[in-house]
Amino acid sequence: NKATMIVDKDFTIGEVDKRIYGSFIEHLGRAVYGGIYEADHPTADEQGFRSDVIELVKGLDVPIVRYPGGNFVSGYNWEDGVGPVDQRPRKLELAWRTIEPNWIGYNEFMDWCKKVGTDAMMAVNLGTRGIDEARNLLEYSNHKSGSYWSDLRVSHGYKDPHNVKTWCLGNEMDGPWQIGHKTAYEYGRLANEAGKAMRWVDPTIELVACGSSNIAMPTFPEWEATVLDLTYNTVDYISIHQYYGNRDNDSQNFLALSMGMDSYIDTVIATCDYIQAKKRGKKKINLSFDEWNVWYHSNDQDSKIEPWTIAPPQLEDIYNHEDALLVGCMLISMLKRADRVKMACIAQLVNVIAPIMTENGGAAWKQTIYYPYMHASIFGRGTVLVPLVKSPKHDTKEFTDVPYLESVAVHNEEKNEVTVFAVNRHLSESLSFEIDLRSFGAFRIIEHIVLENEDLKASNTAANPDRVKPHTTGNATLTDNGKIEAQLAKASWNVIRIK
Numbered sequence: 001n002k003a004t005m006i007v008d009k010d011f012t013i014g015e016v017d018k019r020i021y022g023s024f025i026e027h028l029g030r031a032v033y034g035g036i037y038e039a040d041h042p043t044a045d046e047q048g049f050r051s052d053v054i055e056l057v058k059g060l061d062v063p064i065v066r067y068p069g070g071n072f073v074s075g076y077n078w079e080d081g082v083g084p085v086d087q088r089p090r091k092l093e094l095a096w097r098t099i100e101p102n103w104i105g106y107n108e109f110m111d112w113c114k115k116v117g118t119d120a121m122m123a124v125n126l127g128t129r130g131i132d133e134a135r136n137l138l139e140y141s142n143h144k145s146g147s148y149w150s151d152l153r154v155s156h157g158y159k160d161p162h163n164v165k166t167w168c169l170g171n172e173m174d175g176p177w178q179i180g181h182k183t184a185y186e187y188g189r190l191a192n193e194a195g196k197a198m199r200w201v202d203p204t205i206e207l208v209a210c211g212s213s214n215i216a217m218p219t220f221p222e223w224e225a226t227v228l229d230l231t232y233n234t235v236d237y238i239s240i241h242q243y244y245g246n247r248d249n250d251s252q253n254f255l256a257l258s259m260g261m262d263s264y265i266d267t268v269i270a271t272c273d274y275i276q277a278k279k280r281g282k283k284k285i286n287l288s289f290d291e292w293n294v295w296y297h298s299n300d301q302d303s304k305i306e307p308w309t310i311a312p313p314q315l316e317d318i319y320n321h322e323d324a325l326l327v328g329c330m331l332i333s334m335l336k337r338a339d340r341v342k343m344a345c346i347a348q349l350v351n352v353i354a355p356i357m358t359e360n361g362g363a364a365w366k367q368t369i370y371y372p373y374m375h376a377s378i379f380g381r382g383t384v385l386v387p388l389v390k391s392p393k394h395d396t397k398e399f400t401d402v403p404y405l406e407s408v409a410v411h412n413e414e415k416n417e418v419t420v421f422a423v424n425r426h427l428s429e430s431l432s433f434e435i436d437l438r439s440f441g442a443f444r445i446i447e448h449i450v451l452e453n454e455d456l457k458a459s460n461t462a463a464n465p466d467r468v469k470p471h472t473t474g475n476a477t478l479t480d481n482g483k484i485e486a487q488l489a490k491a492s493w494n495v496i497r498i499k
């Protein structure tokens with residue numbers, strides 16, 4: 001079992017936009033209440049934010065966080081979440097059938113973003129609302145002062161505008177589950193008019209139109225074509241979402257699912273380019289993969305949750321080792337299209353299908369998927385190099401010719417470092433991996449990080465938070481002819497750092 005990869009510093013795919021390492025906080029389950037915020041937690045700061053969670057988020061160096069939804073945003077009145085907290089309404093939240101107390105809203109979230117050192121990606125409600133709420137929220141957020149909404153912000157104690165740059169025009173509007181679900185035509189018209197008005201308030205913003213909720217939607221990819229036809233002049237990005245699961249316990253097939261992500265990305269790029277050609281346009285529409293992850297472990301448990309409580313434990317997937325491997329493959333999939341995937345959000349960040357878990361009043365810990373996400377975010381900045389990969393292949397239930405090796409390299413010119421990310425999909429055998437960095441001259445190996453585990457189903461819990469964690473004793477070595485050789489353990493995620 002031998003795989004090879006050749007990379008050359010002159011053969012590049014594109015610059016990594018650091019925002020592909022974004023994440024997502026929705027008013028859903030315990031993401032906000034019990035996740036980022038818990039006023040009586042022993043680590044709570046003066047605003048009630050959990051400092052233990054802030055530290056774990058900082059460890060990921062998350063550049064952008066999408067907020068406040070998700071399905072939640074399609075029924076949300078942002079005005080309910082600003083001003084004196086004791087005067088904020090408690091409302092029925094229809095997307096997840098809970099009670100929303102509005103203890104946290106727009107301004108508090110902006111404060112939290114500052115504390116963790118991230119930017120916000122805001123979504124406006126185009127489900128139950130429209131042009132007016134979108135432009136008012138933007139005026140409240142970004143206009144300096146001297147108008148009704150900006151002065152209201154000032155009166156709420158926020159003198160300086162928040163200057164949020166990235167705005168999503170609704171969420172998953174193609175999905176029948178969405179409050180205010182629309183046809184592509186209805187949505188495209190509304191998104192275009194809301195986007196135009198928003199740009200008149202603040203011409204410096206970037207706008208993201210809703211693409212498909214997943215590749216299996218019956219309206220995919222006609223949805224993208226119709227929406228972009230109607231919004232081409234107004235928007236900069238089209239969003240796509242995808243979650244995967246291993247419901248049949250077929251791990252070989254599960255680890256191949258990122259190949260579906262590859263073709264999803266390629267089809268959406270093709271659709272963007274078709275519309276650009278049709279419009280005789282200069283502008284390239286890029287992709288915001290603003291929800292992606294593994295999501296299935298919690299499905300049964302969620303169907304039993306009583307409605308109308310505050311912050312029930314919804315979507316609390318406990319991730320295992322194989323989930324971390326697929327997350328690694330999905331990150332590689334996006335890096336391989338770094339020329340067009342400019343933003344992405346692992347969904348979500350805390351408790352809700354998340355790399356970070358907490359107990360109310362108790363511990364916070366790293367799930368298995370924390371590690372590949374952290375490695376990519378920290379080491380995967382720079383220019384992605386074209387990966388010329390040769391690998392033995394296998395077939396799975398849904399995919400043919402699945403390479404055992406999934407790999408990509410990122411060149412950080414500033415630091416003069418190359419990082420190779422590699423997954424060995426083989427479940428029972430190691431893979432011998434040779435990397436040819438022909439144009440890089442002399443270099444040394446800084447470290448070879450490995451995430452491996454005998455048990456594909458091993459996971460981290462509050463009682464045993466370190467059951468799955470990486471080590472740095474991978475065996476990558478320099479060969480006499482100036483290449484790198486490594487044995488990639490069966491079912492492993494690898495980060496080989498070179499300088």
Ligand code: AHR
Nearest residue numbers: 026070071072171172347
């Ligand atoms: O991330 C969980 C949910 O998944 C989001 O609210 C929605 O956009 C998607 O269906």
